[in-house]
Amino acid sequence: MSKADNFLKDFHWLMDVLQFIDVGLVILDRDFKIQLWNAFMQNHSAMDSADVLGKDIFETFPELPENWFRGKANSVFSLHNSAFTTWEQRPYLFRFRSYRPITSSAEYMFQNSTIIPLKDTTGNVDHICLILYDVTEVAMNRLKIQAANAELHRISRTDGLTGLLNRKTWEIELETEFKRYTRYGQMSSLIMFDIDHFKRINDGHGHPAGDEVIRQTAATAAACIRDVDIAGRYGGEEFAILLTNTPPEGAKVVAERIRQRIEQLEVFYEGQAIKFTVSLGISGLSPNFSETTHWIDAADKGLYEAKRGGRNNSVIFTGE
Amino acid sequence: MGQAGDKLARLLDTFVVLSIPHIELMQPSDIMMALNSVDANTSVSGVCQGFIGGGISGEAMLLFNDTSFADLAKIMKYEGELDEQAERELLMDTTNVLFGACLNGIAEQIDMEFSYGPPMVLGQHQPISALFDSQTAKWDQALVTEISYELENYNVHCDLLIVMTESSLELLFKKLDYLLA
Numbered sequence: 177m178s179k180a181d182n183f184l185k186d187f188h189w190l191m192d193v194l195q196f197i198d199v200g201l202v203i204l205d206r207d208f209k210i211q212l213w214n215a216f217m218q219n220h221s222a223m224d225s226a227d228v229l230g231k232d233i234f235e236t237f238p239e240l241p242e243n244w245f246r247g248k249a250n251s252v253f254s255l256h257n258s259a260f261t262t263w264e265q266r267p268y269l270f271r272f273r274s275y276r277p278i279t280s281s282a283e284y285m286f287q288n289s290t291i292i293p294l295k296d297t298t299g300n301v302d303h304i305c306l307i308l309y310d311v312t313e314v315a316m317n318r319l320k321i322q323a324a325n326a327e328l329h330r331i332s333r334t335d336g337l338t339g340l341l342n343r344k345t346w347e348i349e350l351e352t353e354f355k356r357y358t359r360y361g362q363m364s365s366l367i368m369f370d371i372d373h374f375k376r377i378n379d380g381h382g383h384p385a386g387d388e389v390i391r392q393t394a395a396t397a398a399a400c401i402r403d404v405d406i407a408g409r410y411g412g413e414e415f416a417i418l419l420t421n422t423p424p425e426g427a428k429v430v431a432e433r434i435r436q437r438i439e440q441l442e443v444f445y446e447g448q449a450i451k452f453t454v455s456l457g458i459s460g461l462s463p464n465f466s467e468t469t470h471w472i473d474a475a476d477k478g479l480y481e482a483k484r485g486g487r488n489n490s491v492i493f494t495g496e
Numbered sequence: 497m498g499q500a501g502d503k504l505a506r507l508l509d510t511f512v513v514l515s516i517p518h519i520e521l522m523q524p525s526d527i528m529m530a531l532n533s534v535d536a537n538t539s540v541s542g543v544c545q546g547f548i549g550g551g552i553s554g555e556a557m558l559l560f561n562d563t564s565f566a567d568l569a570k571i572m573k574y575e576g577e578l579d580e581q582a583e584r585e586l587l588m589d590t591t592n593v594l595f596g597a598c599l600n601g602i603a604e605q606i607d608m609e610f611s612y613g614p615p616m617v618l619g620q621h622q623p624i625s626a627l628f629d630s631q632t633a634k635w636d637q638a639l640v641t642e643i644s645y646e647l648e649n650y651n652v653h654c655d656l657l658i659v660m661t662e663s664s665l666e667l668l669f670k671k672l673d674y675l676l677a
Contacts, residue, residue, distance in 0.1 A: 247573070248589075257596030260614035265585045288614060 200270075200287075200308030203294065206253065208233050208246075211303060220272040220285065239271045252291045252304050259291045263315045274312060286315035335409040337387060338394035346408025347468070350418055353406075354468045357461045365427035367417040368475040369397075369434070369456035372487040374413040377452060385445040386413075389452060392443050400434045416472075424460035424492045431456040431490040439488060453488035455479060460492075508571050508593075511648035518642040524633035527640060527659070531559070531624045541583070542618040542627040543591040547599055549610035551667045554638070554660035556599060558591045559624070560653075567650040584617055591615045594645070594656060602658075606671040637662055 194201055195215050203212035210233050213225045221228075223236075234242045248259045261269070263286040272285040288311050294303040333345040341349065353364055371377070371393055378386040390413055398407055401417060410416040419427050435454055443450040457478025465471045478493030485491065505512045522530070541560045547553065560568070565583055568574075574586055592615055603610050618627040639660040646653050660668060 243575070251589075251593060255593065255596055255600075257592070257600055258612055259592055260588065260612075261585075262588075262614055264617075265581065265588065290614065 199310075200306070202233070202306040202308070203303055204233060204249070204306065205303050208249070210236070212305075217270075217308070220275070221270060237270055240269055241266075245269075248291060249304055252293050253301055256293045256295070256301055258293070260289070262288045263311050267315070269306075269308065280312055280316070282312050282316055285310050286312045338391055338409050340394050340398065340415070341406065341408035343408060343410055346406065346410070346416060346418075349406045349408075350416075350468050350471075353418055353420060354461070354465075354471065362421055363423050363461055365419045365422045365424045365458060365460045366471055366475045367419065367427055367431050367434075367456055367458050367490075368410065368414065368472065368479050369417075369431070369454050369490075370411075370414040370479065372453045372455055372483075374452075377450060381445060381448060381450055385443075385448075385450060388445050389413075389443050389450060392441060393438060393454065396437050396441060397434050400430060400437065405430075416475075424458050427458045427460070428490060428492055431458055435488065435490055455482040455487045456490035457482055458490060458492040462495075464495075508647065510571065510650065513646040513648060515644040520640055520642075521637050522640045523637050524631075524635065527638075527657070528625075528628065530640070530642065531628065531655075531657075539621045539623055540627065541587055541620045541622070542624075543587050543615050544618055545591060545595050545615040546613040547595075547610040549603065550608040552606075552608065552610075552660065552664040554658060554664060556595045557618075557628075557657040557659065558594060559627070559655045559657070560587070560590075564650070564652040564654075567647075567652050571647065571650060571652065580620065583620060587617055587620070588615045594654070598643075598656065598658070605675065606668070608671075635662055639665055639668070 194212075197214070198216060200216040200220070201212060201214040202210060202217055205211055210228045210231055213223075213228050218224055221237075228236050234240055234245075248261070251257070252259050268284050268287045269289055270285075270287070272287075274280045274282045274285055288309040290307045290309075292305050292307065293301040294305055295301055296303075333341060335342045340346075350366075356362060357364060371389065374386065374389070377389055390409075393413075394407070394409065394415065397415060397417065401407060401419070404420050405422075406418040406420070408416050408418075417430075419430060422430075435456060438452070438454050441451075443452075457475045457480065459471060459474035459478055461471060462474075465474070474493045474495075478491045481493065482489040482491040520526075542557060544555050544557045546555045565578055565586065568586055568590060569578055569582075572586060572589055574582070574589075576582060578586075595612070595615070599610055599612070641656075641658040641660075643656045644653065645656060
């Protein structure tokens with residue numbers, strides 16, 4: 177066989193590889209006219225080479241963000257250096273519908289892409305090649321993991337029964353607020369409250385009823401506070417609310433609102449209406465506190481006074 | 497490096513101030529120390545890109561200190577709002593330009609061509625310790641080149657680390673000997 181024959185044969189193989197390799201290949205010239213469009217692109221776009229060759233890529237595929245793509249491509253033309261995009265930045269360049277109804281839950285193909293410069297025989301770059309990878313599976317798995325992690329994060333921070341922050345997480349938030357106070361001196365207040373005679377509810381109606389009372393107490397309290405306030409379940413029937421940027425008098429207003437709403441609340445459990453009340457203790461941050469436990473103690477003392485004052489009551493603790 | 501800086505200055509249309517590269521054989525823990533000395537308490541954003549070719553391989557890492565995103569957007573002629581997504585893209589693009597300029601320069605000098613993986617964002621606005629964990633590194637030593645870049649009139653400051661793997665060193669030194677001979 178002659179050299180020319182060999183060359184032709186090799187060339188044929190190479191073309192076959194380019195045509196049938198399972199990644200998308202698109203060659204563009206400086207005017208962004210399509211010069212090559214391999215089988216992957218044909219099959220996923222349902223557009224034959226004949227339909228797209230020589231056409232402006234932005235006209236043919238309006239979903240391609242033109243300015244952005246031009247910017248990328250220009251850096252490849254001028255720097256002779258590859259450019260990359262991943263699905264995390266842009267889920268896709270070409271809107272190819274997901275083609276696997278059974279194994280893929282994605283609506284569109286997630287794509288990574290690389291743009292490489294193509295040098296001609298003299299070293300000039302007048303063409304670029306866009307390589308498109310189908311990363312749908314990787315992307316879906318990653319998204320699932322992220323969702324699972326977010327859910328785990330949420331579960332690890334919240335109390336299962338009430339959905340409020342759990343004690344550990346709430347204490348971390350309290351610590352943060354305390355540090356902020358020592359640095360910036362911004363007044364915040366703390367409400368500690370619990371359900372009066374909770375044991376009677378448990379004994380009289382059963383623990384599931386007690387759980388329902390706790391859940392509705394938490395929901396009522398959560399509805400009375402702002403988004404920036406931080407409510408947590410401190411213990412069994414004890415709750416704690418951190419009111420940021422709020423003086424104790426403001427906290428007292430909130431505490432009274434909670435107290436009144438709960439006083440009016442009727443929890444129905446298995447046909448029985450359960451009425452109950454709460455007692456609340458309030459403490460504003462003070463320079464006398466050297467650590468958060470002092471602050472909690474102060475609010476607790478307020479709570480104790482509220483109990484001693486006959487329950488269904490809120491008290492600001494003002495010091496010894 | 498000078499060449500890379502020159503290319504970059506032309507592309508970005510601003511002067512690029514380069515430090516003298518600091519080159520050293522390092523262990524993973526040394527890298528951590530070097531990084532900490534650069535940006536100890538601040539939060540940074542980092543991007544990595546792998547390269548390999550002809551027996552030489554490694555990873556380049558770019559660390560941006562966090563004050564500079566608005567300026568970076570201006571330089572890269574980036575339009576639109578700077579949300580986390582946009583910052584991410586900006587990071588990738590800037591890194592790609594910087595790495596490309598720098599690594600292509602090196603490749604040219606030693607007469608090789610590298611292939612590059614896509615840049616990977618290590619993290620945005622995080623302490624350095626969150627970006628690089630020296631404990632999990634599986635290698636003993638690597639050749640580390642550290643260069644800092646500053647763009648004149650902009651609040652953009654970044655550190656580029658090129659970490660070449662141990663297995664590349666022999667070949668690299670051969671090439672260097674040849675260059676210097």
